[in-house]
Amino acid sequence: MEDPRLFLRSLFDAAVAAADPARVLAHYLPPQPKGRTIVIGAGKAAAAMARAFEAAWPGDYSGLVVTRYGYKVPTKKIEVIEAAHPVPDAAGLDGARKILARVEGLSKDDLVVCLISGGASSLLPLPLEGLDLADEQAVGKALLKCGATISEMNCVRRHLSAIKGGRLGHACYPARLVTLLISDIPGDDPADIGSGPTIADPTTCADALAIIARYDIAIPDKIRTILESGRGESVKPGDPHLAGSEARMIATPQMALDAAAEVARKKGITPYILSDRIEGEARDVGKVMAAIAQHITRHNQPFTAPCVLLSGGETTVTVRGKGRGGRNVEFLLSLALALDGEARVHALAGDTDGVDGLEDIAGAYASPDTLKRAWAKGIKPQEALASNDGHGFFEALGDSVVTGPTLTNVNDFRAILIIA
Numbered sequence: 001m002e003d004p005r006l007f008l009r010s011l012f013d014a015a016v017a018a019a020d021p022a023r024v025l026a027h028y029l030p031p032q033p034k035g036r037t038i039v040i041g042a043g044k045a046a047a048a049m050a051r052a053f054e055a056a057w058p059g060d061y062s063g064l065v066v067t068r069y070g071y072k073v074p075t076k077k078i079e080v081i082e083a084a085h086p087v088p089d090a091a092g093l094d095g096a097r098k099i100l101a102r103v104e105g106l107s108k109d110d111l112v113v114c115l116i117s118g119g120a121s122s123l124l125p126l127p128l129e130g131l132d133l134a135d136e137q138a139v140g141k142a143l144l145k146c147g148a149t150i151s152e153m154n155c156v157r158r159h160l161s162a163i164k165g166g167r168l169g170h171a172c173y174p175a176r177l178v179t180l181l182i183s184d185i186p187g188d189d190p191a192d193i194g195s196g197p198t199i200a201d202p203t204t205c206a207d208a209l210a211i212i213a214r215y216d217i218a219i220p221d222k223i224r225t226i227l228e229s230g231r232g233e234s235v236k237p238g239d240p241h242l243a244g245s246e247a248r249m250i251a252t253p254q255m256a257l258d259a260a261a262e263v264a265r266k267k268g269i270t271p272y273i274l275s276d277r278i279e280g281e282a283r284d285v286g287k288v289m290a291a292i293a294q295h296i297t298r299h300n301q302p303f304t305a306p307c308v309l310l311s312g313g314e315t316t317v318t319v320r321g322k323g324r325g326g327r328n329v330e331f332l333l334s335l336a337l338a339l340d341g342e343a344r345v346h347a348l349a350g351d352t353d354g355v356d357g358l359e360d361i362a363g364a365y366a367s368p369d370t371l372k373r374a375w376a377k378g379i380k381p382q383e384a385l386a387s388n389d390g391h392g393f394f395e396a397l398g399d400s401v402v403t404g405p406t407l408t409n410v411n412d413f414r415a416i417l418i419i420a
Contacts (some may be wrong), residue, residue: 001267001268001269001306001419002250002267003316004346004367004417005091005346005348005365005367006269006305007269007417008308008346008347008348008365008415008417009220009263009339009348009365009401009417010263010267010397011263011264011308011310012063012260012348012350012362012401012413013261013414014256014259014260014262014263015256015257015259015260015352015413016256016403016406016408016413017259018251018255018256018259018260018410019045019162019182019251019255019256019352019408019409019410020238020407020408021045021048021049021051021052021182021250021251021407022048022051022052022055022246022289022322022325023074024250024251025052025053025056025250026052026055026056026078026178026179026239027048027250028248028391029053029057029113029180030111030113030134030176030178030246032058032059032111033111033176034109035106035107035109035110035111035175036060036061036106036109036110036111037057037059037060037061037062037063037110037111037113038061038062038063038102038103038110038111038112038175039053039062039063039064039065039078039112039113039114039115040063040065040099040102040112040113040114040115040168041063041065041066041069041113041114041115041117041120042065042066042067042095042096042099042115042116042117042119042120042123042124042194042197043115043117043120043123043194043409044067044068044071044085044117044118044123044353044355044365044405044407044408044409045067045071045115045118045119045182045183045353045407045408045409046065046066046067046071046116046117046119046120046123047065047067047071047072047073047075047080047407048071048073048407048408049065049115049180049182050052050063050065050075050078050080050115051073051074051075053113053115054075054076054077054078060159061077061078062077062078062102062216063077063078063079063080063102063113063275064078064080064081064095064098064099064102065078065080065081065115066081066082066083066092066095066099066120066123066124066378067080067081067082067083067119067123067284068082068083068084068085068119068123068355068405069082069083069084069280070082070360070405071405071407073407075096079082081094081095081098083095083122083123084122084123085119085122085123086119086140086144086322086358087100087122087137087140087144088122088123088125088133088136088137088140089125089133090133091156092122092123092124092125093125093126093133093145093299094241095123095124096124096125096126096163097126099124099163099168100126100163100168100171101187101338102174103168103171103172104171104255105176106172106173106175107174107175108174108175108176109175109243110175110176111175111176111177111178111417112172112175112176112177112178113178113179113180113209114168114169114172114177114178114179114197114198115178115179115180116180116181116182116193116194116197116198117181117182117184117193117194117408117409118182118183118185118193118353118409118410118411119184119189119194119195119353119409120186120193120194120195120197120357121153121154121164121194122140123194124161124163124168124194124197125137125161125196126161126162126163126164127160127161127162127234128160128161128162128226128231129162130189130222130226130355131160131222131226133221135220135222135223136157136160136161136162137301138378139156139160139217139219139223139401140153140157142215142217142218143157143215143217144271145219145318145319146215146216146318147281147316147317148211148214148215149279149314149316150184150185150186150192150314151185151186151189151192152211152214152215153181154191154192154195154196154208155169155203155207155208155211156208156211156212156354157195157202158191158195158201158208158234159197159204159205159208159226159227159232159233160202160208160223160226160227160232160393161236161299163196163197164194164195164196164197164234164236165191165195165196165197165199165201165234166196166197166198166199166200166201166234166235166236166239167197167234167235168197168198168201168234168241168247169197169198169200169241169340170235170239170241170242172198172245173241173242174338176244176245177198177242177244177245177246178245178246178247178248179198179199179245179246179247179248180248180250180255181247181248181249181250181281182250182251182252182347182408182409182410183192183249183251183252183275183410183411184253184314184352184353184409184410184412185314185398186253186276186277186278186312186313186314186413188249188252188253188254188280188409190249191203194420195274198242198245198247199242199247200235200236200237200238200239200242201234201235201236201237202236202237203234204226204233205226205227205229205230205231205232205233208227208232209224209227209228212227216330222419231383234378238320247305247379249360251408251410252276252410253276253312253313253410253411253412254273254276254312255353255410256312256410256413257273257310257311257312257413258273260310260413260415261273261310264308265308268306269306269307269308269417270303270304270306270307270401271307271308271309271310272303272307272308272309272310273310273311274292274310274311274313275311275312276310276312276313277312277313278311278315279314279316280314280315280316281314281315281316281317281318282315282316282317282327282328282331282334283316283317283330283331283333283334283385284334284335285331285334286330286331286332286334286337286338287334287335287338289311289331289335289347289414289416290334290335290338290339290342290345291338292309292416293339293345293416293418294302294307294339294342294345294370296418297344297345297365297418299357301351303417305344305419305420306417306418306419307417307418308415308416308418309414309415309416309418310413310414311412311414312410312411312413312414313411313412314411314412315327315328315330315331315389317330317357319384319388320386320388321387321388321389322387322388322389322393323384323387323388323389323390323391323392324357324358324359324388324389324390324391324392325357325358325359325388325389325390325391326356326357326358326359326361326363326390326391327351327356327357327412328350328351328356328362328363328364328390328412328414329356329357329361329363329364329390329393329394329411330347330385330388330390330392331349331390331414332347332348332349332352332363332364332365332366332390332394333366333381333384333385333390333393333394335347335349335366336366336370336371336381336382337371337381337382337385339366339368340371341369341370341371341372343368344368344418344419344420345368345385345416345417345418345419346365346366346368346417346419347365347366347415347416347417348363348364348365348366348401348413348414348415349363349364349412349413349414349415350362350363350364350401350403350412350413351409351411351412351413352406352408352409352410352412352413353405353406353408353409354402354403354404354405354406356391357391359391360399360402360404361395361400362401362402362403363392363400363401363413364390364391364394364399364400364401365394365399365401366394366399367399370397370399374396374397377396377397379397381393381394
């Protein structure tokens with residue numbers, strides 16, 4: 001077979017390409033309305049989605065979307081604002097206010113097409129009355145560090161926001177609302193993608209308080225008061241303002257894994273998709289995946305080599321050290337340590353948006369000699385893992401996977417190749 005590194009990279013590239021808005025968005029567009037067409041949205045893929053909309057839409061339109069810094073692409077009529085991710089900034093706040101202004105005074109003859117992808121939670125900050133951007137930033141940072149799942153983080157975010165949790169959808173009424181979604185969420189729950197700005201939210205302020213208590217997150221009294229009083233309650237299922245809205249999933253982690261599996265088959269390697277929704281501590285997932293790979297090499301169970309194990313989802317990292325973090329590189333470093341130089345196993349892990357954690361690095365590649373090469377350079381893998389420094393570890397070995405902005409996001413991609 002071809003070089004394992006090139007093989008694994010081809011699978012990763014196929015997964016990313018399967019979520020490219022230019023390839024998929026046109027198939028999900030609604031008919032033209034009698035009235036106006038307004039395009040709004042946010043997320044790491046929002047600008048690319050807006051460009052794909054413009055290429056496919058036959059009528060007139062106007063709009064505004066917010067995307068991450070560096071993810072802007074040329075558009076004809078849809079304004080693109082760049083803002084910060086994963087910690088929101090003033091540009092995102094300005095974008096959120098402008099989006100709400102764009103949907104004021106609409107009629108039932110108008111159409112709103114909302115383009116939402118992963119990252120929208122941070123890119124559309126709009127605190128409830130009584131809170132400010134600093135409050136959203138502080139809570140967001142605490143959630144990122146504590147090990148909460150993405151669903152837990154977004155539950156809290158929805159109940160402190162004036163635009164998330166269906167509030168933007170409520171503001172679009174009585175226009176027809178169609179939300180096009182690129183999922184970065186395990187399970188593809190629309191309410192969790194970008195914290196569901198146009199989607200009814202079944203969770204409550206009490207749920208948000210329970211999550212804050214679960215992770216012992218310190219919050220100011222004004223946030224506790226909002227949640228305890230119920231003033232932060234989101235728009236619930238059955239609300240008549242969302243009765244006519246639709247949500248259409250245009251790209252998901254499963255679609256990306258299917259695309260990677262097809263490439264593997266064509267190259268003569270049998271793929272096995274383990275799951276598109278794996279969560280948990282990245283280092284723990286790494287140990288489990290290593291155990292599966294080793295069972296294949298030793299016993300040809302549950303699969304026979306050669307094969308490649310594919311999985312997606314969103315793991316977490318509870319930050320304890322002073323490293324540069326990144327859940328995919330943390331997974332990969334834990335995997336390499338557990339494999340302990342297993343001769344027949346190679347792996348790649350990366351985030352499909354091209355950014356793992358806070359770094360503009362998608363992920364990394366691990367080979368049977370990863371630990372040996374590290375020790376030769378005086379790098380101690382166990383210490384790197386303890387410090388949450390997967391990025392520093394793989395970068396020193398020249399094994400980082402760097403894509404630049406991919407303009408989409410269907411979350412983590414993991415591929416473990418077992419050679420016969």
